Amino acid sequence: MNEKALDETSPLYLSGALLDGWYAPSLRGDGNTGLGRWSEADIYQFLKSGRNRHAVVFGSMTAYNNSTQFMVDDDLKAIARYLKSLPGDPDRDGAPWKYEQTPGGVLAMGERSKFPGAQTFMARCSACHGQDGRGQGPWIPPLAGSASSMAKENAxxxxxxxxxxxxxxxxxxxxxxRMPSCRNQLSDREIADVLTFVRTSWGNRGVR
Ligand code: HEC
Structure with a gap:
């Protein structure tokens, strides 16, 4: 990974990047793809316990969280305050996300076949993430409005x-x-379809 910028004098600083097959989201005030909707207390809770109402750590952040939780509270709070000082970029981030009801019919039995991913979502994902995509924070993260579903990078x-x-x-x-591994249960086609469904439902705009 190349550093895009070394300090807050550049709007690209901490604005997100691909890293080892994961997309590290923006840590700036971007409302859709960054920390714009998180409070200082949310950031503190995430670094301390690995979860809050918006997200649960996954990917390379999991190992990292197993060390941030041992930092002293004052340092974690200082990090949270600093991150909240970094403005977002509406040009990059787009119009603010708003929850939208996925058209009722899509999840009704008859309509599901028109949206191949909806069928898989209901069978494999909704028990945890909820039919409404809102998850069960802070234990299971929402997919509605999550940075991973709003970022155009799908990694x-x-x-x-x-x-x-x-x-x-x-x-x-x-x-x-735990988020289960689906590589042996679902084909690549099914995974592509279910993620297209997730990334275009509930106001998500990851596919554009
Ligand atoms: C057994 C419960 C469970 C099931 C079933 C499940 N998930 Fe998850 N998922 C989780 C948890 C918990 C996390 C947070 C990471 C962790 O703690 O493992 C997560 C994280 C995610 C994330 C990252 C969310 C973010 O914060 O950006 C995505 C995307 C996701 N799941 C998609 C799916 C899809 C698609 C399916 C169905 C094919 C699915 N999940 C099925 C529990 C589940």
Whole structure:
């Protein structure tokens, strides 16, 4: 990975990048693809416990979180305050995400066959992430409005669905819910279809 910028004098600083098959999202105030909708307390909670109402760590962030949780609280709070000082870029980020009801008919039995991914979503994903895509924060992250579903880079959506995610251990206790690896249960076609469904439902705009 090339550093795009070395400090906050550039709007590209911490604005997200591909790294080892994962897309590290923006840590700036981008409302859709960054931390714009997160409060300072949300950022602190994420670094401390690996989860909050917006997201749960996955991919390369999992190992990293197993160390940020041991930082002293003042440092974690200082990081949160600093990140909230970095403005987003509406040109890059687009119009603010708003939850939209996926057309009711899509998830009704008769209509599902027109959206191949909807069928797989209902069978394989909705028990955890919810039919409404809102998840069950802070245990299971929402897919509606998540940075991975709003970013045009699809690497994280694909990688986490293929590979699942490692256990998050907080205060020595492993968590109960894991994103399962789907590479042996679903074909590449099914994974592409379900992620197209996820990335275009509930107001998500990851496919554009
Ligand atoms: C057993 C519950 C469970 C099921 C079933 C499940 N997931 Fe997940 N998923 C999780 C959890 C928990 C996470 C957060 C990472 C972690 O802690 O493992 C997650 C994370 C994700 C993420 C990353 C979200 C973000 O914050 O950006 C995506 C995308 C995702 N899941 C898609 C899917 C898809 C697509 C399916 C169905 C094929 C699915 N999940 C099925 C539990 C589940």
């Amino acid at each position: 994280s959506s694909i990688n986490v669905t293929l590979s699942g995610s490692g256990r998050v251990v907080a205060s020595g206790v492993p968590d109960a819910y």
